[in-house]
Amino acid sequence: MISPGKGHVVRRRGRPAAQPVPAKAGHMPAGRLPSGLRRSDMQFIRASVLTPILNYLRNEEEILQRVMLRHFNSDVKCIDSYDLIPLHTYVRFLEGIAKELKTEHFGLKMGQSSEAEEILGPVGLLFSRAPTLRVAFRQMMRYINTWQTATHTALICENEYAAMEYQIVDRTIWPRRQDAEFSISATCKIIRDMMQHQWRPVEICFEHAPPENPKIWHDILRCPVRFNQGSNRIVFWAADLDRRIRGHDPGFLKYMERHAEDLVIGQNRNSVVEQVEWYVEQHLSSEDLSIVSIARAFGLSVRSLQRRMADSGVNMRELIKGKRLTMAATLILNGDMPFSSVAQIVGYSDSTTLWRAFRAWSGVCPSAFTVADMERLQGEAEAHGSMHGDITYEENISPDTNF
Structure with missing residues (x-):
């Protein structure tokens, strides 16, 4: 249930709690992988997500190199955007950078400097060029697992509120604060760009514990922020879903959708x-x-x-x-x-x-x-x-x- 200001299910013992969510159109219950993927499949994210990290750390070459060698044993500049990175490794990598920088809100800040195509490639382009937010979320939910597997995304509508939910399904991948805050922060930034900078959420929820100074989170995200919740959510007005977005290109989206479909087919092969x-x-x-x-x-x-x-x-x-x-x-x-x-x-x-x-x-x-x-x-x-x-x-x- 979407109830701004009242919270959801509280996480206990260091892991996110299970949260029953009503089965609505386009919604995949937490803890279940999308059709076509099994738990025995390796969990990956494509290397394009490293692009904003490189840009953000361009003046921190020593830290970047040290963390890259620790987690990837390679020079990140040699990685192709379509390469597949183990999801476990990527999440640990983000946590490692935050520790090196001694910046608890690293993921949050990085999300505010990211572009849709940097993070999600063609899936991000389909999202950011959609005619409405409703279509954007529908495209993301359809194709997200070509770019990042073992990931639960959902659009939930209830009365005057809507919520976009994001969560890594594998509960053994923990801690994952930086991934959650990067993903939610970047999504807010992309939506704000789509809406000509006038948009702001009603509330944002995170599954992890609160930081020492929550005011930073409130200031960056421009809304109330709640922690220790059942999932990571962006709560906003349902009326925003069908507002027309300027600048979308139906012809461009047609080609991008074809490319995304090819990725779905290719993902099933080896x-x-x-x-x-x-x-x-x-x-x-x-x-x-x-x-x-x-x-x-x-x-x-x-x-x-x-x-x-x-x-x-x-x-x-x-x-x-x-x-x-x-x-x-x-x-x-x-x-x-x-x-x-x-x-x-x-x-x-x-x-x-x-x-x-x-x-x-x-x-x-x-x-x-x-x-x-x-x-x-x-x-x-x-x-x-x-x-x-x-x-x-x-x-x-x-x-x-x-x-």
């Missing part, structure tokens, strides 16, 4: 493999890279991860080995670093171990490896459906293969 592939590429230098560490990063059991990879015809050991050796081949061809450094970068304990693995994989020793050898390996992979760094799915590879 999405787990793509997420694991990205994670492996970002953690090649770690000697601890294994199915155990990958499963832990994605919040899955080892058995669940093995089953999902096997369903796509991919063997984890061969995937990791292929990625490491392909990267080693690229570094060798560049020819600007010692072989011992190559071994360290791609996660081998010593250069001798890499030398043996590389020769067995490529058929030549590293010092004799040429561009022609790389082209030969790529051609063999395409012809035989085997894996030499780039993944193909036609052939199961023996699980007994060593790294």
Whole structure:
């Protein structure tokens, strides 16, 4: 029930409480994933969401680099906007930056400097260019899981009030204050831009505990703010839902919707493999890279991860080995670093171990490896459906293969 000023269900023992919500049109009850996704699916968010963080921290390069290495083991500037980041990792990353900056309202401030397309790509464009808020929320609820999975969004209408609800479904992802405040703050900012800066919410609710100085939250969000609630919500006047928004482009929206539909289709094809592939590429230098560490990063059991990879015809050991050796081949061809450094970068304990693995994989020793050898390996992979760094799915590879 939407009751501004009266609160909802209070969180206890550090986790958000379950909250029964009336089943209304377009509403997905909290705790249930959308159709087509299972709890065994890995939870991800696309890397475009990092864009406003980069912009916000452009003068804090040292902090950004330190936190990026801690959580992603890579340079964020090399990440493509469509890359898939484990949701657990992303949420921890936001919490880590807030601690480094000693800024409790980091997510809140960052949301106020974000654009829809930066955060949600084509889904954000569909939202921000919609003819009305009602259409905008409908589009977001339809396509949100192509950009961020395991996420509950809902539009609830009751009498003169409406509420947009946002919550990560997985309750093991906690704390998640920065994600919640970033998402709610950014949504308010985007709606305000759509409404020509005249719009303001009636009330905002957060699932987490209140900060030491709530006045900052009130000032930034321009409305009363309540904490320890059953979910994260933006409460506003229902009449705002059908106000016409200037500047929407039906032709542009048609193409964006087609792109979003393509993402829905593509998400159903080997999405787990793509997420694991990205994670492996970002953690090649770690000697601890294994199915155990990958499963832990994605919040899955080892058995669940093995089953999902096997369903796509991919063997984890061969995937990791292929990625490491392909990267080693690229570094060798560049020819600007010692072989011992190559071994360290791609996660081998010593250069001798890499030398043996590389020769067995490529058929030549590293010092004799040429561009022609790389082209030969790529051609063999395409012809035989085997894996030499780039993944193909036609052939199961023996699980007994060593790294």
